[in-house]
Amino acid sequence: MLTPPLPSAHPADDREPRVPSITTLPEPRGRTDPRATATLDHASPLDRKLTTVLGGRTAAPLEKAFGIETIGDMVSYYPRRYARRGELTALTELPIDESVTIVAEVRDVRERKMQSRRGSILEVSITDGRGILTLTFFNQAWRAKELRPGVRGIFAGKVSAYRGALQLAHPDYELFTDLVLGEPDAGGAKRWAELPIPIYSATSTISSWQIQRSMELVVGSLSHLGDPVPAAVRAERGLVDYLTALRGIHLPERDSDWRRAREALKFQEAFVLQTALLLQRRTAHAQKALPRVAKPGGYLERFDTALAFNLTGDQKLVGSEITDDLARGEPMNRLIQGEVGSGKTIVALRAMLAVADSGGQSALLAPTEVLASQHLRSIVKILGPDLSAALVPTLHTGQVPVAQRRKALLRMVSGQAQIVIGTHALLSDAVQFYDLGLVVVDEQHRFGVEQREALRLKGAQPPHVLVLTATPIPRTVAMTVFGDLDISTIAELPAGRQGISTFVVPLAERPGWVDRIWQRTAEELALGRQAFVVCPAIDPTATEAGQQLEAPGEATNSVPVVVVGPRVGPRKRGEERVATPDASPARPVANVAEMLSEIRANPLLAGRRIEPLHGRMSTDEKEQTMLAFAAGDIDVLVATTVIEVGVDVPNASTMVVMDADRFGVSQLHQLRGRVGRGSVPGLCLLVTSAEPESLARERVDAVASTLDGFELAQIDLQLRREGDVLGSSQSGGRSKLRLLKVITDGELIGEARQAAGEVLESDPALAGHPELSQALDRRLSESDRSFLAKS
Template sequence: MSPDPLLQPLERLLGGRTGQRLNQELGLATVGDLLHHFPRRWIERGELTPIAALPVGEQVTVVARVVSVERRQMHSRRGFIVDVIVSDEAPQDLRDLQDHGGAGSAHRPSGLAMAFFNSYDALRRLQPGQRAMFHGKTALYRGDLTLNNPDFSVLDDAEVPGEEDLSPVPIYPATAKVPSWVLRASIGTVLDALSPPGSAALVDPVPAELLEAASTDGVPLPSLSSAYADIHRPAEVADALRARRRFALQEALVLQGALALRRHAAALPDAVARPAVGHRLLAALDARLPFTLTEGQVSAGAAIAHDLARDRPMSRLLQGEVGSGKTLVALRAMLQVVDAGGQAALVAPTEVLAAQHYRSLTATLGPLAQAGRLDAPDGPATEVVLLTGSLTAAQRRAALLKIASGQAGLVVGTHALFGGTVQFADLALAVVDEQHRFGVDQRESLRRANPGTHLLVMSATPIPRSVAMTVFGDLDLTVLSGLPSGRRPVATHVARMAHGPRIIARVWEVIAEQVAAGHQAFVVCPKIEPAQDGQQSEGPDDGEAPGAGPSGPAEARDRRHDAAVQDMLPRLASIPALRGLRMAGLHGRQDQPTQAETMGRFVAGEVDVLVATTVVEVGVDVPNATVMAVLDADAFGLSTLHQLRGRVGRGTAPAICLLATRLPDGHPALDRLHVLAATQDGLEIARADVQQRGEGDVLGASQHGGSRLKVLRVLQHAELIELAADWITRHVTADGTLDHPPLTEAVTAWEAGHEDTGDYIEKG
């Protein structure tokens, strides 16, 4: 064995052929990689339910043989369903079932029907005669018991526990070329190689005191060596679950350690203190506001002002519901640093939002933004400059000169503001809007490029505390409570187009009624233009928000025929209920002047219906807009839908949001839409979003789906995250190291293994 047994190549232990297959199929190259390929679940005797005894509406686990697999097209929308029939009857009964053409006929053995929506995986891996385990929730469809989109694992006969088997059998994430039983055998070989006397000891990165503190029922969590054995060869499922909890604690500890070290590094440079200065821009703004700041805005502003007055860089997350007034809090902070002689930059994820912020800031400031102009008033003033990629060369040169000279006190733009060609005279504060599109590594790269700059990031997506500690652990958290007066809940309904053409017709009628009453409407589409026959579905372009896509592997489907802006504009104009309404299209592939002109006409009331992509997800404030229809709403995640809904209901009139979907009954994505229809509580929506979509790549650019976390779940393991964060806080030394060397090594190895996370802002 090598000095570190976990780094030993698998080919050395398992042979070249098996090692290469594990690497090619699953990316498992070392002993550690394989041992951390944990089982999805464990089968034990007594757990399996016979098909004839299955209850309705409950989670069940069935081991059965596949009788038939058929693919059929959906009638109500594009896509297909894979119909699978299984049976747990004896082999002769299975032949009888096949001879009768499947389940449902009289006088034949019972089978269980399953439906998989657009599942190429089920079509490829489930074949008649195979034995598999299925896990899901039963339901009734036309009087028959079904399982819709169940989780499944193809088994070999040795994996199914018999009456004489007592130990649970692990079921692994597998592929057709590397089935679960191959993984079981390979892991068994590795465990045997680690266990003989004299083999190299495994160094445990988790301190014993934490294993004790995280104990369950008074039983400490196992050491590293024991945990590997318990999770892969458990005597009972309880041992495996305890080992899984131990590895969740280890992931939480490594993750919190990585964030703590990054936070320490970010605080090393000195910052210039920017204390509030009386009788200048900030005081002048407060004096001209036509309303009183909410208690939440005053409290959040005080915390930020205190940080800006220190000589250590601020790193703070300002979190508040849609419409809570975060931008005004940020503007007051920006004016504080301008009053103190510095510059402030507001970074938006898209050019549309940057232009919106520019117009909003200049309108709010009024004469305070007219510095350098002939009509500038007496008294304090500054200049606001917009810098985006679509400026002409002359406009860009003029903006860059004002930024470099310090003439521009406030600068608004996209992430291009931090490119090498932009030089600030004295950048004191960077404000990043819509934090969910700006990952941990992007924050770190911003800090590296601008050492000593204070950083304020904003998010309109409510975040459960355990998620915030994980995704935003390098930031102090300020929650902006309360909403401005006059905001009303938005009535939200799911429009099920599969239930007949009258459903979508009513959506258009509601829009027409609202416009007739003097209001305006949004129609949101997942795509810009329809795909041609044979083309793949187009993803969002550089101007689109991330998250406009399937929200999880179970829902992956053909998106070629989702609603598209360029297709819907002429179609809407031809609908009798909407005929004669003034319509315009908006999407991120248009040039910035076109986007600005279109949005300007909508704000001015010159457009009745704005047909747009998710470029309107954030920052768009049109109080007269009272209705939004989101077409193919199942294409979006919950947080995106919540943000979109926040574009209406910003005035005093009642507002409505219609989530149109063509999904058939029983599709799992319908649950997500019904969550949004049932609540206005952003925190509850955020919890559901995390549960359905996954925590995401919390240290990289992607922050939804595709998590690199193997067992840690930020909602399920909230107490472990808090335990780890508290321990890390108490054990970070003054020089920015951890006083438990094995953990320091684990954090270093984790960071080194994910160097790809360090690159730049994601699209959108």
């Protein structure tokens, strides 16, 4: 395998083929290239193209693998850890099928002839003093001259198992042979052995030390660099300046260098991000909107008077916050997060009625037709015949009959329909409103920014926006990702709920418990109740549109599946991946088609009406199925995640989730919330074949351990181990964190937000902070800036 021509400290060797990483060092050009000097007076050196320092042949592979185009991109590619020449990696802890970079010592070298064909195999044993790992090279006996016993180095490759032993086949490596010149004494050797070595996330074609060589040139080319964090803010916190931090994190001479550097760069990341969010918040509040105030004797007052139950304390508090927002002359931009079944829809409906009192319309955007139809039925029911006749709640989805669709469009444009519920169909150009005053987005994580913005732009003036989510958001995530929104929380559940009992059915340890699943379900049905059975896929080859399956248990493989609807994005280049061992038996994903046949044939459920529900069914089929289930005519609904949110059938007591390890923590919590919604106690069985102590099993066990969605949100964050905080649908700009960790850095984020607020208070346009303005431009790509402007 050829390695891109990245820099190395070693010249090419004409006598023998060399280690792939050892290539000619590119000539530094950053100080003489006219393209570099032409912009220095007007822009930051970080905005220069990487080719001005490394040259095209070296820069191109970095851009292809990691998307690194500028010097700013390069210096922001931080090491993931540090090693030392004097330390060794614990070889007994290496995971099979994962790409690793390790430090080890050569133990012995031997060459043997291949039996089945011509040639030889060079086997090099390396060790950490306890474990042994074998390096295997085919027809490359010349490497024995370099890989001599006692030599230490960095070795990179993919760990595999061969005849019960771990090995790296054709690994890349760099040996520690360059003792610092001029320091032959013992003290110099000690310093050389303890010098921190930055280890970067690498790929199969670009090794960590190749990145390190390039980084030395890039950082070395920077002689002056403005800092986006004002000097006064740095001094107050004892932080080093930006250039010192970059040198410390990429070229450390001691551990204290990179530790101080990380501290400064982490705060800078939080500071720049919070500045962007606060700027957007100010921009949003500067817009003009029509105040929407409920009038005496109007729709809202009539609704409250006729309401058959009392609102919870949280509902009243959040309702008061919304009332205050609607009364202002600037657009409301509020996120309501609430527990499953906490009554967010009632709060949103009261806001719609206040808008209707002022003559405006409200549009509720739902992620699925099932949920949109359910919203329409529940809103009509709770409004009652008089208010429904006056407000004309109208449904608009993509699969309604043409005649009904035309009628709905006419009601919207004429203003007759003051409450409109729909799916993505509301975003089409054909949909127009008479006076759109409020946009309600249900389950905001199901929609992209562009979709929400398309609906918002249908208002003659900026409408108020209310975003709902039943996926609780940890405070640090909310501050980092939704820092420009006002956030309300409904944690209190309505009185009379009987609660839900959740149990894990661990088939890896208890395969015989399969029968008990259906025995327990039959017992619930015998009490006159109903049950959901949820599967990750529609059939053996297709998942639900937009459904992203979590990794299966470590002892299983999944069959390839085709997504019905939008494709799940590809894995990012350079992203490390843990593969499943080839020897593991394949286990197909539980799916509606096969589960339906299996359950119908089960004698324990004989005589029961069992029907499917999934995204491939037509609108009429889904509607009729849900109506029949709500009416009690269907005993068991075998469904995909189309029933994940909003489906409200109080008589449904049992939720069986097959292959529960294929779902995320928040999704399992959402599915569980479909039962236990009335006076009937809920039962949730999480069926999994994931092995004990695996990450997949941890997710399932976590959900079974608590009903507290906010606690689960924190657990979910910890299990994800950072990465994409909310997923690509939220536009990665605010979730792609480099050093900042929302799990542990909540206090730091809060301090950065306060500091950013103080800077903006004294300099709203950042006229006196050009470095901060430039950092905002670099931190936020075009799509990220668009995301902030539209949120």
